[in-house]
Each structure stands twice: as C-alpha cells, then as structure tokens.
Amino acid sequence: MLRSFFRLSLLLAAIVVTGFGSPSLHADESTGRLDIYFIDVEGGAATLFVTPAGESLLIDSGYPDFNGRDRDRILKVVTETAGLKQIDNVAVTHWHRDHYGNHAALAAKIRIGNFWDRGIPDALQEDAQFVDRIADYRRASENQSKKLEPGDMLPLESGKTPLGIKIVTASRNVIANDGPPNPFAKLHVPKKRDASDNAASVSFLLSFGKFRFLCCGDLTWNIEAKLMTPNNPIGQVDMYMVTHHGLPSSNNPALVRAIDPRVAVMCNGPTKGGHPDVIKTLRQVKSLRALYQLHRNVKLKADEQTAAAYIANTEPTTDCKGVYVKASIAADGGSYTVQIGADGKPRTYKTR
Ligand SMILES: [Zn+2]
Numbered sequence: 001m002l003r004s005f006f007r008l009s010l011l012l013a014a015i016v017v018t019g020f021g022s023p024s025l026h027a028d029e030s031t032g033r034l035d036i037y038f039i040d041v042e043g044g045a046a047t048l049f050v051t052p053a054g055e056s057l058l059i060d061s062g063y064p065d066f067n068g069r070d071r072d073r074i075l076k077v078v079t080e081t082a083g084l085k086q087i088d089n090v091a092v093t094h095w096h097r098d099h100y101g102n103h104a105a106l107a108a109k110i111r112i113g114n115f116w117d118r119g120i121p122d123a124l125q126e127d128a129q130f131v132d133r134i135a136d137y138r139r140a141s142e143n144q145s146k147k148l149e150p151g152d153m154l155p156l157e158s159g160k161t162p163l164g165i166k167i168v169t170a171s172r173n174v175i176a177n178d179g180p181p182n183p184f185a186k187l188h189v190p191k192k193r194d195a196s197d198n199a200a201s202v203s204f205l206l207s208f209g210k211f212r213f214l215c216c217g218d219l220t221w222n223i224e225a226k227l228m229t230p231n232n233p234i235g236q237v238d239m240y241m242v243t244h245h246g247l248p249s250s251n252n253p254a255l256v257r258a259i260d261p262r263v264a265v266m267c268n269g270p271t272k273g274g275h276p277d278v279i280k281t282l283r284q285v286k287s288l289r290a291l292y293q294l295h296r297n298v299k300l301k302a303d304e305q306t307a308a309a310y311i312a313n314t315e316p317t318t319d320c321k322g323v324y325v326k327a328s329i330a331a332d333g334g335s336y337t338v339q340i341g342a343d344g345k346p347r348t349y350k351t352r
Contacts, residue, residue, distance in 0.1 A: 043269020093217025209333020245273025
C-alpha cells in the first residue's frame with residue numbers, strides 16, 4: 001500500500017515537473033544538479049549548461065566547416081547525452097567563426113529559444129566574409145538576438161538553489177572595478193592594443209549556491225586587466241574555463257591568479273592553444289587542484305602540459321572522437337564532479 005502510494009506520488013510529481021512548455025527537459029532532472037559540458041570542437045568553443053530546472057544554455061558553437069563536424073558533436077551532446085528536445089538559450093561570446101560557426105546550422109536542426117550576443121557590428125576588420133556569415137545568424141535568430149552588456153543577468157530560471165549568470169565584460173566594457181584590492185594587479189604588463197573582436201568578448205560569471213564559474217570567451221590581456229585591476233570585482237572562483245583556448249594573448253596572471261580557481265578546463269585543440277606560458281601561469285595558481293585539457297597539445301612534451309589522465313582527446317584531429325569534459329554541480333552547490341566523457345571516472349571537488 002505504502003509502496004503503491006509512493007509510486008503514485010512519483011508519477012504525480014513527474015507530471016507536475018515535466019509539465020508543458022519551456023524550459024525543455026533534462027533526463028536527470030530529478031537530481032537537482034547543474035551540468036556543464038565542454039564539448040570538443042577542436043580548438044573552438046561550445047559549452048552547454050543544463051540547469052536543475054532543465055533549462056539549457058549553449059555558449060558558442062564551434063567551427064562552421066568540416067561537413068558539420070562541430071554541429072553534429074554539439075547536437076549529439078544536446079539530444080543524446082543531455083536528453084534535451086530544444087536549446088532554450090544560445091549565446092555568442094564574440095564574432096569569430098570558431099565561436100558562432102554553428103548557431104544557424106543548429107537552428108535548422110533543433111528549436112532554439114533565445115539568442116544572446118554582444119550586439120552585431122556592421123563589419124569586422126579581420127573577417128572579409130563577416131557580412132555573409134552574419135546574414136545566416138540574423139536569419140536563424142530572426143533578427144531578434146538580445147544584446148548583453150556588463151552588469152546584465154541572464155534570466156535563467158532558478159530553483160531551490162539560487163542560480164545566476166552575470167555578464168562581466170562585453171564589447172570592451174567591464175563591470176565597475178569595485179571590491180578588495182587585487183594583490184596580483186602588479187603582474188599586469190600591458191600589451192599592444194588588441195583591435196580584434198577577441199577583446200570584445202562577452203564574459204559570464206555563473207553562480208549556483210556557493211559554486212562559482214568564470215568563462216571569458218577569447219577576452220584578451222588588456223581588457224582582462226581593465227576588469228581585474230587595481231581591484232578584484234570577481235572574487236575567487238571554483239572553476240575557470242581557460243580563456244582563448246589557452247593562448248598567451250589572454251590569461252593575464254593579474255586575472256588568473258586573482259580568481260584562484262580550484263579546477264580549470266582548457267578548450268584547446270591538438271595544435272591550437274595550450275601554450276606553455278599559460279600552463280606556467282596556471283601552475284602558479286595557489287588553489288589549483290586540476291587542469292583538464294580537451295586535447296593533448298601534440299607539439300608539447302608530456303611534462304609540459306597536464307597529466308594524461310586529465311586529457312580528453314590525445315589524437316590529432318583526423319582521428320579524434322571528440323570526447324567532452326563534463327562538470328556536474330551538486331544540487332546544493334556544495335561540491336562538484338568533473339569527468340572525461342560518459343565513462344570517465346568522476347573526480348569530486350569541494351566548493352570553496
Ligand atoms: Zn576562439
């Protein structure tokens with residue numbers, strides 16, 4: 001009797017939870033966890049978030065070419081691994097093809113709710129084909145993409161554990177430089193001005209309970225310093241998505257050492273990113289317990305990068321299976337696991 005009562009309550013709960021309308025639903029919704037998938041797009045970026053409410057956000061979408069390679073890898077994680085029927089929100093950090101390569105191609109295959117970006121410029125000095133590429137994006141978003149500015153909050157649904165995503169940089173602007181003095185500010189040595197769209201990247205600071213995660217797209221050196229000197233308005237974080245695939249024009253130590261991440265995930269390719277200077281900066285981070293790389297940097301020796309057990313893909317691109325890295329944050333935000341692919345051994349970290 002008791003058992004059938006429980007079964008009935010579970011059924012009723014399932015009906016209430018699955019409900020109707022958006023957000024779309026996640027297979028393990030009942031766990032209350034927040035999942036983050038770092039999808040391998042061979043040195044581009046595509047990061048999928050699935051909230052406990054089943055709401056999804058895809059930041060960036062890999063390269064547009066190679067017969068839909070990155071589009072298909074993203075779709076596989078979205079539909080098969082995460083069990084989603086639609087993508088509720090897509091965002092673009094900046095207008096480079098390894099970051100918005102598949103927004104339009106994805107929209108042709110799966111329903112997308114909202115499009116978010118930094119605003120669409122009329123032209124892009126570094127990309128002669130920008131006008132054609134952006135026409136596809138405009139069509140896919142029905143010209144309804146919403147512009148993000150520093151200080152904005154992405155309006156994702158929050159459940160029992162408070163969830164927020166704050167925009168901290170966009171279009172070379174940053175949030176106010178409030179907060180305690182940054183003891184690493186003096187490590188900033190200015191570089192030549194970066195006129196490319198990298199410097200205009202949108203940066204996202206996610207919090208889920210006490211858990212905090214920072215993703216800055218391809219934000220470059222001087223804007224990192226603009227955000228993080230002389231004061232530290234971000235504080236410390238648990239996870240850091242290594243900026244710009246681990247290239248040394250980004251990952252200013254004034255930022256990386258101040259946010260002091262416990263776990264870092266680098267979305268590099270076999271020959272792109274994962275630069276020794278960035279590895280060196282990460283190795284100087286006091287609290288860092290683990291660095292995950294989506295790829296082995298085939299040009300570096302084993303001891304010049306993270307340990308083999310923390311590398312998702314070891315082959316060159318031609319033989320690559322595109323294994324993802326997944327972080328899963330506990331329902332209360334108090335701890336999280338990180339694993340490589342569906343079968344990888346999850347390692348557990350405590351939220352700071
Ligand atoms: Zn990039």
